[in-house]
Amino acid sequence: MEKAGLGHTQYFIQSPEDEQRALRDGWAGPRLDQFRRKERNLPLDGVFDSQAGIVQADLACNYALRLVEAAGAITFFGEGRGEFLTFIRDEKDNHQIKGIITRDQQRHHADLVIIAAGAHSHQIVPELQSFLTATAGNFVYIKVPQELKHRFEAKVFPPWTWNYTGASDGGGLGGFPLDRKFLLYLVAFVTLRK
Structure with missing residues (x-):
């Protein structure tokens, strides 16, 4: 997470400095010891990740679909037609995405490309790998x-x-x-x- 610029969101539970930082950042209380191990003199170790959570991928993808359709976006589904093959990249800036090519070889240009593939998103955008876990x-x-x-x-x-x-x-x-x-x-x- 440090490499991704999110090290400040991680708190090492055994570190007195991180415990103080967590208090300052508003993460005090049972979040850091939800099983009350310290008060029972039991060992406690780990990392509190303030960015962690749970997403039910099917619901999240369905919600994203409803939002983009309501905004007038065009979507493609079905074998070939709805299968992502690769990105269309800007000729001058390889990091700038200009659209996608689907398995049926159709080119779909767009001002904004949203990848909503749930736990499989990191297979399309490898940079997401450290952020997604299925x-x-x-x-x-x-x-x-x-x-x-x-x-x-x-x-x-x-x-x-x-x-x-x-x-x-x-x-x-x-x-x-x-x-x-x-x-x-x-x-x-x-x-x-x-």
Whole structure:
């Protein structure tokens, strides 16, 4: 995240300096220790990522589609016609995107190109790779009683992972804050070996 210019959004939990910085930046409270490990004299280590969150890719892509269609954008769907092949780049500035070419070899010029491919977006725009993570695992949904929802809302309970590096045998665990239906998500990640 430092390389992407977002190092200031990361807080090392065991660092007294980062703990003070988190307090100054408004991230105090249970976000940094949602399982109350310090008050029970249990070890606590990790990184609090103030940019972390959960997006249900299908809903996000559908929402983006509705917005662009409402704004009058032209969209293409279907085999060949709706399959991205490559970008049309400006001849003078290779980083400037001028449109796309679809698998049917049609050129579609545009003032603005939006990539909304959910977890697959980084395959089209490799620079997104460090910002997107798609995971597979077994999910458990827990209905939280109304009187306990204040402990698990996103403003105090961030997404978390334990023992999930992609390299550890057996995978790890993770969780997400309450959704609108007061469901708490827990997931067991599985590491597959060849």
